[in-house]
Structure formats: structure tokens, C-alpha cells
Amino acid sequence: MRIATWNVNSVRQRLESLTAWLAACAPDIVCLQETKCTDDAFPRAEIEAAGYNVAVHGQKTFNGVAILARLPFDDVTPRLPGDDADTQARFLEASFSTAAGSVRIACLYLPNGNPPQGDKFVYKIKWMDRLARYARERLALEEPLVLAGDFNAIPTPDDVYDPAAWAGDALFLPATRERFFALTHAGLTDAVRASSDAAGLYTFWDYQAGAWPKNNGIRIDHLLLSPQAADRLTGVGIDRHVRAWEHPSDHVPVWADLAIEVPAR
Numbered sequence: 001m002r003i004a005t006w007n008v009n010s011v012r013q014r015l016e017s018l019t020a021w022l023a024a025c026a027p028d029i030v031c032l033q034e035t036k037c038t039d040d041a042f043p044r045a046e047i048e049a050a051g052y053n054v055a056v057h058g059q060k061t062f063n064g065v066a067i068l069a070r071l072p073f074d075d076v077t078p079r080l081p082g083d084d085a086d087t088q089a090r091f092l093e094a095s096f097s098t099a100a101g102s103v104r105i106a107c108l109y110l111p112n113g114n115p116p117q118g119d120k121f122v123y124k125i126k127w128m129d130r131l132a133r134y135a136r137e138r139l140a141l142e143e144p145l146v147l148a149g150d151f152n153a154i155p156t157p158d159d160v161y162d163p164a165a166w167a168g169d170a171l172f173l174p175a176t177r178e179r180f181f182a183l184t185h186a187g188l189t190d191a192v193r194a195s196s197d198a199a200g201l202y203t204f205w206d207y208q209a210g211a212w213p214k215n216n217g218i219r220i221d222h223l224l225l226s227p228q229a230a231d232r233l234t235g236v237g238i239d240r241h242v243r244a245w246e247h248p249s250d251h252v253p254v255w256a257d258l259a260i261e262v263p264a265r
Contacts, residue, residue, distance in 0.1 A: 001098070001262050002026065003105065004255035005148035005221055007033040007204075011066070015043050017245050022050050025239065027255055028070045028262050029096070031107035031148040035064030042066065059089035065107045065149070067094050071263055074102065082130035090127070099261045100144060100232070106134075108149030113170030121170050124152070128179035132186065138226070139187050144260065145226035147188065150251065152220055153180040155190070158199040159219035171220060189230035191223040191256040192238070204251050205243055212243055223256045232259040 004027040008014040011032060022030070030052070035042065039058045047054050052068040057078035067076070073094050080091035090109045095102050108131070113124030131147075138145050154172045157163040166172040184190060192201055202217025211217065225233060235257035242252045 001028045001103070001258045001260040002255055003029045003031075003146050003148060003223065003258065004253050005031040005033070005107070005150070005223060006253040007109070007150040007221060007249060007251035009034050009036070009249040009251065011035040011064075012037060012041070012043060013247065014249055015046060017242065017248065019046060019050050020245075021239070021242060021253060022047075022052070022068075025253065025255065027068075029105055030068040031092075031105065032066040032068065033064070033107065033109035033150045035066050036061060037064060055092060055094055057089045057092045063089045063109060065089060065092045065109050067092055067105060067107050069094070069096065071096050071098075080108075080127070080130050081134055083126070086127075098263060100228075103144045103229075103260065104138060104141070104146070106138075106145070106147045106149075108147060108151065110150065110152045112152050113176065116168070116170040116173055121173075124170060125175055125179065128153075128176070128182075132179065132182050135183055135188060135224075136186055142228060143226070144229040144232065144258065146229055146256070147183070147222075147224040149222070150220060151180065151222050153177065153222075154218050154220055155180050155193075155222075158197070159201070161200075161202070161216045161218070166218070171218070183224055187227055188224040189227070189233075191225055191230075191233060191236050192219070192254065194225075194230065194233060195236040201238060202240070203238060203254055207250055221251055221254050223254060225256070225258075229258055233257070234259050
């Protein structure tokens with residue numbers, strides 16, 4: 001089973017790139033972030049024609065998450081538990097039946113949090129605290145679980161081209177990093193770091209200041225695995241070449257292969 005995450009930065013604008021990447025990478029489950037459209041505006045027909053079932057939790061112009069899957073959904077749940085007043089479309093959970101039992105996927109688009117002196121950072125920290133509670137509850141189920149998405153968190157100095165330049169940014173502040181590591185301390189495994197400790201494994205390059213050609217990147221798109229998923233990890237990839245495509249997203253896909261047989265469609 002190949003599970004991938006990609007912040008597409010508007011699914012309708014990147015539809016051609018998305019379908020091309022789906023054909024080339026052949027993931028079984030894909031978590032998309034920043035779809036930037038309502039549910040009825042999502043290009044469902046084109047994605048279904050590519051061989052995927054679709055679950056979406058959208059929002060006009062901003063945010064938006066989706067899960068694409070080659071296998072049927074058992075259940076789908078939008079919204080991160082813990083705050084009924086939070087209407088931002090940033091979370092979508094789905095479960096699937098496999099030979100390994102139920103596999104649970106959470107698609108996440110965490111708040112950016114900038115500027116860190118204001119309400120946006122307060123919202124980010126509260127969201128991450130809710131995510132930690134959710135993760136602990138799901139880990140207790142002892143099933144393959146993957147938290148996949150744009151976490152807007154740079155875990156370590158090896159995950160950013162210039163740590164000093166990002167020291168005051170909400171993505172790299174100690175409070176953000178502490179909450180990211182609270183997830184790994186709870187028992188989740190960072191799939192990329194389970195396969196490599198190399199520096200320069202970036203997933204995002206800003207559109208400004210020539211960040212892509214200079215390789216001024218950061219790693220903020222993550223796949224976190226429960227022990228039952230991490231034990232089945234066989235491979236990880238960052239498809240950085242997608243950043244060089246025409247009209248790209250500023251993020252690239254990240255994927256992990258798990259030794260879980262996918263039921264025939």
C-alpha cells in the first residue's frame with residue numbers, strides 16, 4: 001500500500017499535474033491539502049476517471065482537504081475533534097478494510113500561525129494540542145494509522161535550509177516544534193526520518209526570491225505512522241521533481257510504502 005500526501009495549493013489549478021502524478025506514482029491513498037474549493041466544486045469526475053474514490057471536506061477559497069483512494073471507504077469523518085466552533089476545513093479521517101485489518105488515515109492541514117504574536121499562532125497551538133489528544137486516542141486502537149499532511153512545522157534544523165532565517169517564524173518556534181515532537185513521543189514515527197537522517201530533504205520551496213532554483217527549502221509535509229504502520233514501512237519518497245513542472249504547487253508529494261496488501265478493486 002502506497003500512501004501519499006500533497007499540498008496541491010488549489011486542486012483545480014493543479015488538476016493536470018495531479019492526474020499526471022497519480023498515473024506516474026500510482027499511490028493507493030492520497031491526502032490532499034489546500035484544495036481551496038467547496039465540496040461541489042471539487043473535480044470529482046476527473047479524479048474518479050483516474051481510478052480513485054473521493055472524500056472531501058472543502059471550503060471556498062481557503063484550506064480544504066481531500067482523500068483519494070483506490071479502495072472503498074469504510075467511513076469518513078471531517079473536522080478534528082475538540083472544538084465545535086472551529087469551522088475551518090483542515091481535517092478529514094477515513095478508514096479502510098485490508099488484509100491487515102482496518103487502516104486509518106487522517107489528512108491534515110495544520111494552521112500556519114504567522115504572525116506568531118497574534119491570534120493565528122494561538123489558534124495553531126490549540127489545534128496542535130487537539131491533534132495530540134486525537135492521536136493518543138487513535139493510538140490506543142492499536143491499528144495501522146497514518147497522519148498525513150502539511151503540518152506547517154519544521155521539526156529540526158536539518159529540515160530547513162537556513163535555521164537562523166526561520167528562528168522567529170511560527171513554523172519553527174519552540175512551541176511548534178515541541179508539539180510536533182509530542183506526537184512522535186506519543187508513539188508516532190516520522191516516515192521520512194525513519195528512512196534517512198540526511199539534511200536537505202525538503203518538501204516546500206516558496207515562490208519568492210528564487211527559492212526553488214537555490215534549493216532554499218523546508219520540510220513541513222509529513223507522514224506520521226503508528227507502531228502498527230511503522231512496522232510495515234518498506235519505502236519512502238519525496239517527489240521533488242514535481243516542483244519543476246509547469247505552474248507547480250509550492251509543495252511536492254511525499255509517500256510511504258507499507259507492507260499491506262491492497263484488496264483488488
